[in-house]
Amino acid sequence: MTLAQLLSPDRVIADLQATEHWPAIVELVDHLISIDSYPIEDRDVVLEAFRQREEERSTGIGGGVAIPHCFSDTIEEVTTVFGRSTAGVDFCSIDRSPVHFIVLFVVPRSEYSAHLKTLAAIAKQLNSADTRTQLGEADNASELYEILTGQKAGV
Secondary structure, three states: OOHHHHOOHHHEEOOOOOOEHHHHHHHHHHHHHHOOOOOHHHHHHHHHHHHHHHHHOOOEEEOOEEOOEEEEOOOOOOEEEEEEEEEEEEOOOOOOOOEEEEEEEEEEHHHHHHHHHHHHHHHHHHOOHHHHHHHHHOOOHHHHHHHHOOOOOOO
16 A cells, blocks of 8 residues: 555644654544544554554654554554654654654554555655655645655656
C-alpha cells in the first residue's frame, strides 16, 4: 500500500505541536480519533501497542523520517496519519537526526503481511531527498497531501 492509498486530506498535519518522541505519537493518535478514523474507546490500547513497539527499537529510520506502527484487533483496515514537525522531534533515530516527517500507521492484526509492504512503500517514498525537501517547503496540509499522493507536479 502506498501513502496515496492510505492518506486523505484530513489525515495530514502540517505543523505538529509535540517536540518529543512520545507526545508526537500521542498527538498523531489523538488526531486520528478526532477525525473519527480510530475509535476513542481503543485509545489506551493502541497507545500501549505503540509504546511497546517503540521500546523494542525506535521507528526513526533516519533522514528526518519516523514510521511508528503497531497492530490492532479493533480495526479492519490500515489507518494512517502524516505529521510534519518544523522544529524537529528527537525520535532516537538511527542517524541521531531530528525527525521532521512522521507517518504513523495502525494495521489490523489479521493483515500482518500488509504492514511489511506498507512500511517498505512508505520508507521508499520518503527515502527521496527531493520528496523530503518538497515536504519541508510545503506551505500547508493541502500541499503536503498533494506531494505525498503524487498529485503535485515534480514528485
